[in-house]
Amino acid sequence: MTRSLILSRRHLVAGAALTTLAMPSIVRAQAKDPIKLGTAMPLTGSQAGYGADFITGMRMAAKDVNDAGGIAGRPVEILALDTQADPQLGINAVNRFIGVEKLPMFFIAWSAVVKAVAPVANREKILAINTGANAPEIAHLGDYVYTAFPLADVDISKLARYTVNTLAKKRAAVLYINNDTGIDAAKIYRENFTAAGGQVVAFEAYDPKATEFTGMLLKTRAANPDMVHVHGLLTDVPQVIAQMRQLGMTQRVSTYSVAYNPKIIEQLGAAAEGLIVTSLAPGVEENPLVAPFIERWKKEIGRAPNGLPYIQYQYDMVLLAKAMYEYLDKAGKPATGESLIEALNTVKEFALPMTGKLVIDGHRVDKTVYLLTVEKGKFVPLTTLT
């Protein structure tokens, strides 16, 4: 009994030694403290479908970065906390990043959550980077709140002008969800559509919890639009479109990046034909790295990603952090909120693999907008707007 115990100890020691010899990279990685990247997303609740996939996208990027040697020789670790897209839980998560994990920077999304955590970031001088919310107000939330994701004024303004100038539609109806996502975007659409020479003949808000839109749609039908822009969430946009078709409204519909999701075609079937969506990240046709990424996702997760363009941004956030930390490493500066902001503004242009070039322009970014439309049950590229 004693002998077998001694032998097993020997085996353990020998095994450990062999592992050390065989995998020096592991030893090297463990010798240096990891760089922790904090990200607060909804991992439970109604928005968890997106939030959980966002984290998966970041973890895939972290694995790729670690396999390639990490950031300045240090491994990357993703620290994900749940917000349930709830502002209060967002504040709790960010306080944990700052108070417990001592992180100098964190990633965040969902407009209400970004707004809620902004005072904390500004007060504690910690860099907050928005990776998916698009409320235009985010550009004015303070010195420590930056965005790597284009705000609504980028894609919606370009879409509205394209609708008038290229699609030759002159009478638009704008139907929007009555929350900060819908209200701001609807105003931007109206301003740009009107400025391009069109006329907004119906401008209707609906309640975020609404499931019945007949009254609003009958009013819209009476206004006789030749284009309908719906700005809501993945939970209500398909219902609005389905009820439009049931009421005999055949107008072409546009919406934004949230509807660039295979689920919407599954739900709407033929009613989705002709739907125009925006994407703020290049697709399979424009970026050769996207197709292998989708394949890898399907292999590892067993299904298509929820909101591919958003996930491309999450993937790229790890590469953005890598570039920022490498700048600080070269400059011999410690990572603090201030020094990371300096890195962001000094490097300014970041060549990111999944979403292309990112140019930091103060507290906003400009990006190419990709329009897609549904044809024969599939999203196909329509045009690219720069």
Added chain:
Amino acid sequence: MEYLATVTILIAIYVILAASYNLVIGYGGLATVAHPIFFAIGAYVSGLLAIHVGMPPILSVALGAVAAMVASVLLAASSLRVSGDYLLIASLGFQLGLLQLIRNLELTGGPGGLSNIPSTITGAARTPAFLAITIGLAAVSVLGIRAIVRGPYGRAITAMRDEELAFTALGRNAMSMKIVIFAIGCGVAGMAGGVYAYYFQYVSPEQFEVLQSAQILTMVVLGGMATAYGPVVGAVLLLAIPQAITFLNLPQNIMAPLQGIIFTVLVLLFLFLRPTGIMGASESKPRARATEAA
């Protein structure tokens, strides 16, 4: 530590909320689900006064509490003549209607909420100062409500709750008593809202949804309805446990359902094992048994 301090501040604010709700529903027996809207009124009034008028925090929080109190009297005067199910429906309508108003007014920031509420205390002293203020206010609220219900007025409240007809037959005015309880409870909730707005510097309509009533009610029931310290225990448990769970670093496929069912499990567990709540009188006490036997 900043994180623990922030969680403690949040717990202290919810202790105030739960204690005030306990006064209304536990001691007063007034079934209302509108408590979050009085919390919201306090938060928005204080936040707006801080942003647009630059009013001193003590004054704006006090005005927030007064506004909540006035709103509660409006609801009470119109709906407390009826009670039970009717009051529940009236309070639900009040909560939904007023929140819809907040969501649609430009002054309140609409659905995007009210941001840029100024930070009145800055620097390293901020969090310790808020910690002291919120714990102090929570203690004053809990002990103040305890003092009310333990005195002769408290016995009258209990009598009114348990047997309103007999209470009225004795010549007491149940209506005015209900309005007073409701106003005190809602005013205290408004004060909690004001402190919340100053500390977190951001308020949005979705933080004051009707479902928050369920959360505060769970705190009250779990801790012990109509007990002085029950809401304290309930608020600490229901806010600290979800935070503690995140430190277990469990895989997401376990964490998500765990967080989702925590309220359900706790409520069911306590309904079966301790229906009077943690601080409530135990049913298995010898005295209770003796009374039953007699």
